[in-house]
Amino acid sequence: QVQLVESGGGLVQFGGSLSLSCTASGFDFDLFDMGWYRQAPGKQREWVATVTVGGGTNYADSVTGRFSISRDNAKSTVYLQMNSLNSEDTAVYYCNARRSLYMINWWGQGTSVTVSS
Numbered sequence: 756q757v758q759l760v761e762s763g764g765g766l767v768q769f770g771g772s773l774s775l776s777c778t779a780s781g782f783d784f785d786l787f788d789m790g791w792y793r794q795a796p797g798k799q800r801e802w803v804a805t806v807t808v809g810g811g812t813n814y815a816d817s818v819t820g821r822f823s824i825s826r827d828n829a830k831s832t833v834y835l836q837m838n839s840l841n842s843e844d845t846a847v848y849y850c851n852a853r854r855s856l857y858m859i860n861w862w863g864q865g866t867s868v869t870v871s872s
């Protein structure tokens with residue numbers, strides 16, 4: 756059974772930091788590109804960052820320089836370190852596992868991040 760379990764969300768002050776984790780099970784983690792998406796209230800889900808099978812990283816312009824994505828294949832876990840948080844970062848953050856060649860796209864249940872001013 757495929758599972759993606761996010762953790763680490765919560766309430767943080769403007770300018771603060773938060774670290775999210777997503778632990779995967781039920782599939783070969785190291786064969787999947789892993790990503791983070793977010794959905795703010797009243798908005799569509801948007802891509803935040805991706806770490807590829809090879810360890811390459813990509814970021815949305817809105818988080819470049821503030822967020823850092825990483826993975827630990829031994830722990831089947833992907834992380835998102837978020838710094839200099841602002842109100843626009845308030846959202847539910849979702850973990851994503853993707854293997855495009857096989858059209859596989861799995862989602863976690865989400866973890867909520869609220870940035871207070």
